[in-house]
Amino acid sequence: MRTWPGRRAGRVREAPTGRRECPPPTESGQDGLRMNDExxxxxxxxxxxxxxxxxxxxxxxxxxxxxxxxxxxxxxxxAIWELMQGALDAMFKETGHQNAYFPLLIPQGFLAKEAEHVEGFAPQTAVVTRGGGKELEEPLVVRPTSETIIYAMLSKWVQSYRDLPVLLNQWANIVRWEMRTRLFLRTTEFLWQEGHTAHATSHEAEEETLLILGVYRRFMEEWMAMPPLTGPKTEAEKFAGAVRTYACEALMQDNKALQAGTSHFLGQNFAKAFDTQYQTADGALDYVWSSSWGVSTRLVGGLIMTHSDDVGLICPPRLAPIQVAVVPIWRSDAEKAAVLDSAEQLARALREAGTRVALDDRDGMKPGAKYYEWEGKGVPVRLEVGPRDVKQQQAMLARRTGGKAPVAVAGIVEAVQGALAEIQDDLLAAARQRREDHSIRGVTKEQLIELMEGAGGFAYGGYCGSPECEAGVQQASKATIRVLPDEEFRSDPAPATCVWCGKRAELEAVWARAY
RNA sequence: CGGGGCGUGGCGCAGCUCGGUAGCGCGCCUGCUUUGGGAGCAGGAGGUCCCGGGUUCAAAUCCCGGCGCCCCGACCA
Structure with missing residues (x-):
């Protein structure tokens, strides 16, 4: 059985609890409660x-x-990131991708080969100029993304249309020198996954771009319970070097948008820069068409900001490193033996059913303290097992999202798995509801500015397509166009006029202040 | 880079105006009693007071100069 280092004696295998109607943690000393200031x-x-x-x-x-x-x-x-990786990696494999690994250090000259790319990334790169005690002949940049090194290699590997498509993914760390950082949301170094694919036709490459956008969306909804809007970005917001960028944009609990994943149609931009050509079936030479796409540890930040509350983390069950914490309660040694025996049986049954369980049998720590600890860590379900429960062949099942009820030991696996599934569904439904509650359609210029200066949220409005109007809104409201929403998110009727200039709207756009 | 805040045991802070034995809460260690929503008592360990100069008999405290971190804004996944 897995154990956790206890701060007192015992081992720990855990379980969470409902965040009952008890008040949130208070300042030290108040209400006789104490908690570590940290x-x-x-x-x-x-x-x-x-x-x-x-x-x-x-x-x-x-x-x-x-x-x-x-x-x-x-x-x-x-552990949350690993669960995310596992789910995404399986989805990439299902769609035919293979993992590979390209190096951290890239010749500085590579970045410069694609004009927009270098303009976008040069200011953010860390550069290595010395190695082995000597000045390097050519400085090496720490990758801010790997397009350049990958296309340099693809031009070696791809000769014929028979070599296409190339469907690659890599799990890696990258470095982007940011002015301002925030845990998980924007750090100088971060972990991500970057997919890179090369195709024989433009159509196929763009299909791939959209396929992955759908994969990301599905992952965010089904695993993270974080429902994003999807759609293309404007020119101003697209990836440096892409023809088109598509994104998943999620709304956080402070009503700011988070760009949670991007998928880029690169056209032949990098192929031309790196001379990645192949011979077509009829003997001609053509450049490959390509896509790239990524999600990062930023998703962990999105997960936190989507669901958590004043007690701590709320983690959707499918991504919870510990799904169930079992907390035994006893007074005497005799009770302890019986209770622990029962708790261990419960934990074992759940584990055998594939549930991630921790049994918290740490000695000298009161049950309440354990509840708070697991709640803070976001464990979705807690099972409390005390002498009364043992006698009645039951356990108390408490949900991190609220509610506590007895469950018969005989049906524990079904009850717990049912609760986990419900919590997962409820979190998604709540997040979707919150998103819709904070979306306003058909906004006027005044409403948009008012919304952005106040409550925030997604503002749907007409857009003529001009960069001037996009910039105008941004200056006035600090909001940017997050996406030009895909059809299923669009308003009916479609907005008729541009929010900014009042001319005929060519598109619908979604504005928000963003991370 | 601009604006704000902050650097004192592991964490959170007080002390600084008015120089003179470095304190408090939590956490940690030991023991006993506890355990159905953050336990109690007793004992104990733990500090270059961010760094460097200066003033002074004496500096956490006063003066000068650095550095670092966090938050807010301009850039970005």
Whole structure:
């Protein structure tokens, strides 16, 4: 059985609880309650940024590193990332992709080969100029993304249309020198997945771009319970070097948008820059058409900001490193033996059914303290097992999202799995409801500005397509066009006029202030 | 880079105006009693007061100069 290091004696295997109607943790000393100051959480409504940081610290997801802008991902945070990786990796494999690994260091000259690309990334790169005690002949950049090195290699590997498509993915770290950083959301170094594909036709490459956008969306909804809007970005917002960028945009609890995943149709831009040509069936030479796409550890930040509350993290069951915490309760040694025996049986049954369970049998820690700890860490379900429960062949099942009820031991696996599934569904439904509650359609210029200066949210409005209008709105409201929404998200009737200039609307756009 | 805040045991802070033994809460260690929503008592460990100069008999405290971190804004996944 898996155990956790206890702060007192015992081992820990855990379970969460409903965040009952008890008040949130209070300041030390108040109400006779005490808690470690480092675990104190600023109320979300008081200061969202502080709340976000506090949740991360409380749940032990990450910590600051000695280097500005960098973060340490702690085991509990990394476990969430690993679950994300597992789900996404399986989806990539199902759609025919293979993993590979390209190096961290890229010749500086490579970046310069694609004009927009270098313009976009040069200011953000870290450059290595010395190695082995000597000045390097050509500086090496720490990859801010890997298009350049990958196309340099593809031009070696691809000769014929028979070599296409190439469907690659890599899990890697990258470095982008950011002015301002935030845990998970924007750090100097971050972990991500970058897919790179090369195709014989433009159509096929764009189909691939959209396929992956759909994969991302499905992952965000089904695993993260975070429902994004999807659609293309405007020219101003697209990836440096792409022909078109598509994105998933999710709405956080402070009503700011988070770009959660992007998928780019690159046309032949990189193929031309790196001379990645192939021979067609009829003997001609053509450049490959390509796509690239990525999601990063930023998703962990999105997960936190989508669901969590003033008690701490709320983690959707499918991505919860610990789905169930079992907390035994006893008074005497005799009770302890019986209760532990029952708790271990429950834990074993759940584990055998594929549930991630922790049994928290740490000695000398009161049950209430354990509840708070697991709640802070976002564990979706807690099972409490005390002498009374043993006698009645039951356990108390408490949900992180609220509610506590007895469950018969005989049906524990079904009850727990049912609860996990319900919590997963409820979180998605709640997030979708919140998104719609904070979306306004057919906004006027005044409404848009008012919304952005106030409550925030997604503002749907008409857009003539001109960069001037896009810039005008941004200057007036600090909101950017997050996406030109895909059909299923569009308004009916479609907006008739541009929010900014009042001319005929060619498109519908969704504005929001964004991370 | 601009604006704000902050650097004192692991964490959160007080002390600084008015220089003179470095304190409090939580956490940690030991023991006993506890355990159905953050346990109690007793004992104990733990600090280059961010760094460097200066003033002074004496600096966490006063002066000068650095550095670092966090938050807010301009750039970005």
């Amino acid at each position: 675990l104190r959480i600023t109320p979300r409504s008081a200061d969202f940024a502080a709340w976000y940081n506090d949740v991360i610290m409380r749940a032990q997801l990450a910590d600051y590193s000695p280097v500005r802008g960098c973060m340490v991902i702690r085991p509990h945070g990394y």
